[in-house]
Amino acid sequence: MSENVYPVPADVAKDALIDNDTYLSMYKQSVEDPDGFWGEQGKRLDWIKPYTKVKNTSYDYHNVSIKWFEDGELNVSANCIDRHLETRGDQTAIIWEGDDPADDENITYKQLHERVSKLANAYKELGVGKGDRVILYLPMIPEAAYSMLACARIGAIHSIVFGGFSPDALADRINGSQAKLVVTADQGLRGGRKVPLKTNADAAFEKVKHDAKMLVVKRTGGDIPMVEGRDVWYDDVVGPASADCPPEPMNAEDPLFILYTSGSTGMPKGVVHSTGGYLLYASMTHQYVFDYKDGDIYWCTADVGWVTGHSYIVYGPLANGATTVMFEGVPTYPSPSRFWDVCEKHKVNIFYTAPTAIRSLMGAGNEHVEKADLSTLRVLGSVGEPINPEAWKWYYEVVGKEKCPIVDTWWQTETGGIMITPLPGATDLKPGSATRPFFGVQPVMLDNDGKEIAETECEGILCIADSWPGQMRTVFGDHDRFVSTYFETFKGYYFAGDGARRDADGYYWITGRVDDVINVSGHRMGTAEVESALVAHPKVSEAAVVGYPHDIKGQGIYVYVTLMEGEEETEDLRKELRTWVRGEIGPIASPDLIQFAPGLPKTRSGKIMRRILRKIAEDDFGSLGDTSTLADPAVVDDLIDNRQNR
Numbered sequence: 001m002s003e004n005v006y007p008v009p010a011d012v013a014k015d016a017l018i019d020n021d022t023y024l025s026m027y028k029q030s031v032e033d034p035d036g037f038w039g040e041q042g043k044r045l046d047w048i049k050p051y052t053k054v055k056n057t058s059y060d061y062h063n064v065s066i067k068w069f070e071d072g073e074l075n076v077s078a079n080c081i082d083r084h085l086e087t088r089g090d091q092t093a094i095i096w097e098g099d100d101p102a103d104d105e106n107i108t109y110k111q112l113h114e115r116v117s118k119l120a121n122a123y124k125e126l127g128v129g130k131g132d133r134v135i136l137y138l139p140m141i142p143e144a145a146y147s148m149l150a151c152a153r154i155g156a157i158h159s160i161v162f163g164g165f166s167p168d169a170l171a172d173r174i175n176g177s178q179a180k181l182v183v184t185a186d187q188g189l190r191g192g193r194k195v196p197l198k199t200n201a202d203a204a205f206e207k208v209k210h211d212a213k214m215l216v217v218k219r220t221g222g223d224i225p226m227v228e229g230r231d232v233w234y235d236d237v238v239g240p241a242s243a244d245c246p247p248e249p250m251n252a253e254d255p256l257f258i259l260y261t262s263g264s265t266g267m268p269k270g271v272v273h274s275t276g277g278y279l280l281y282a283s284m285t286h287q288y289v290f291d292y293k294d295g296d297i298y299w300c301t302a303d304v305g306w307v308t309g310h311s312y313i314v315y316g317p318l319a320n321g322a323t324t325v326m327f328e329g330v331p332t333y334p335s336p337s338r339f340w341d342v343c344e345k346h347k348v349n350i351f352y353t354a355p356t357a358i359r360s361l362m363g364a365g366n367e368h369v370e371k372a373d374l375s376t377l378r379v380l381g382s383v384g385e386p387i388n389p390e391a392w393k394w395y396y397e398v399v400g401k402e403k404c405p406i407v408d409t410w411w412q413t414e415t416g417g418i419m420i421t422p423l424p425g426a427t428d429l430k431p432g433s434a435t436r437p438f439f440g441v442q443p444v445m446l447d448n449d450g451k452e453i454a455e456t457e458c459e460g461i462l463c464i465a466d467s468w469p470g471q472m473r474t475v476f477g478d479h480d481r482f483v484s485t486y487f488e489t490f491k492g493y494y495f496a497g498d499g500a501r502r503d504a505d506g507y508y509w510i511t512g513r514v515d516d517v518i519n520v521s522g523h524r525m526g527t528a529e530v531e532s533a534l535v536a537h538p539k540v541s542e543a544a545v546v547g548y549p550h551d552i553k554g555q556g557i558y559v560y561v562t563l564m565e566g567e568e569e570t571e572d573l574r575k576e577l578r579t580w581v582r583g584e585i586g587p588i589a590s591p592d593l594i595q596f597a598p599g600l601p602k603t604r605s606g607k608i609m610r611r612i613l614r615k616i617a618e619d620d621f622g623s624l625g626d627t628s629t630l631a632d633p634a635v636v637d638d639l640i641d642n643r644q645n646r
Ligand code: PRX
Pocket: 261, 307, 308, 382, 383, 384, 385, 386, 387, 408, 409, 410, 411, 412, 413, 414, 434, 496, 497, 498, 510, 512, 513, 519, 522, 523, 524
């Protein structure tokens, strides 16, 4: 890994919100006196009833409990909209850029207020109230942001399901959260192609046992059936609704949203985020990590189906009164210049994307970047997976013209906001390193026995020693699972699931997951989920799934399948299995390489030795380790002989 150091560019240092000395002193206070620090920072938000208590948290695994600002009351939608009306009612809140470059819209804070209030009243009319769950299964259209904020306004809890997920995955989430309402669209539009959202939602509803309604936004005008008594058009209920909807006072600890995410075992779990601590953390990280200042045009290219879209397209930026760009399309449509054309068109100052997008656009050639005027860019961001130094340098030199710091932000669905990151005016950069902790975040490195490593320079398991306001509060409906997943393996710490290296300067370098979670194009996936989809296929007897290095995606999905007796190993069956997994989970889970394996390496007690499967998939046959404990060591040679090529 490169250890070149890139100092803070002089132009950025001049006007930055935080310099290195300020970072060091604020960080020190944040960990030495969390009550004082966060008590003060909490004032960034407008409180209906001010808090008198700040931090009340316990990582004791017998009694894990996380509460921040627990006696305060506020409303997230009022913080993201109403409080800006007086000073910036006519300022653009959301710049929407459609899939087709000719399609765009600017939505002011005043308009946002009206549209969200009307929708919130429409929700009420549909029987949704405080504490009820609403599933959002939407394309990247302004209605997605309105739907989130309208839930927040009346105290309903939203749970967004990424538009690329299958009907089955959607059904699991509707059932899991017992949602009263699903908001969707007739069809989505991505890269010129239609996504059959309503058709998928109809298929999902066949598996829904309880009473739920569907609210349908007209996006493409595609021909879709509506079910009498269950489905209603968005415009039909929102159009006539009143624009007067006072924000519901919410306790700081009331849930704001649920977001399902994959873990190493079992099915995805519903991560629950809070109202007060989450919003404070999203807003503060958005301001400091991106050095956001009034008037900046800010663009995060994520989808609201992922946590990045929640915290850094909607909640963080709007709480700060920013202008946030919301993009419906994909980086390569209609051409690989699209990102850069949009930056030029909307005069973007801060740009936040994922390494997988950077790598694919790097491969498309510099000419696509060079023909755009990118002179407004000031800060670049990266999120979702480790960024390789080559992609980092291309981003820095070709996109940022060596004048924009890159904030490589490490965090997770569970953390609510950015945890380890450079600050543009404070941190010298090293390509590939997420660098130093944000205020209040105390990373520690543990060895395999769970002992803290004292030396600065080391490699180990990344854990966090104490709570921060944006931390998830529980797993929806299953607090025990929350405790066992994050607090039991290493007692007294939050276990993030990542490994890391800490260098002599105390900089963190995330090395990737240490559990059975893989990261495909920045999308997190449990190998267990893909395996359970595969074994549900009638021709599959057993399956094991691992990640392998992939040039563009970061990690690809490598599948080993053992077929049922008498089934033939054919190319057609490989295709069939791919289609099957796409149908069960969604296109993002589609296997890249499928190896038919008559036998899998198992211990004598029948446990699959994934370590060996991982090494074979990685093409790293030299370090398979000890295979003598296998029930049948000969299967390893067969697996090596039949390894699939990239
Ligand atoms: O492995 C880490 C990786 O993404 C995981 C979290 O995935 P998810 O919950 O989907 O959230 C993604 C967006 C916040 C982490 O456990 N990850 C995320 N950011 C980075 C990263 N790995 C290395 N460097 C990063 N900057």
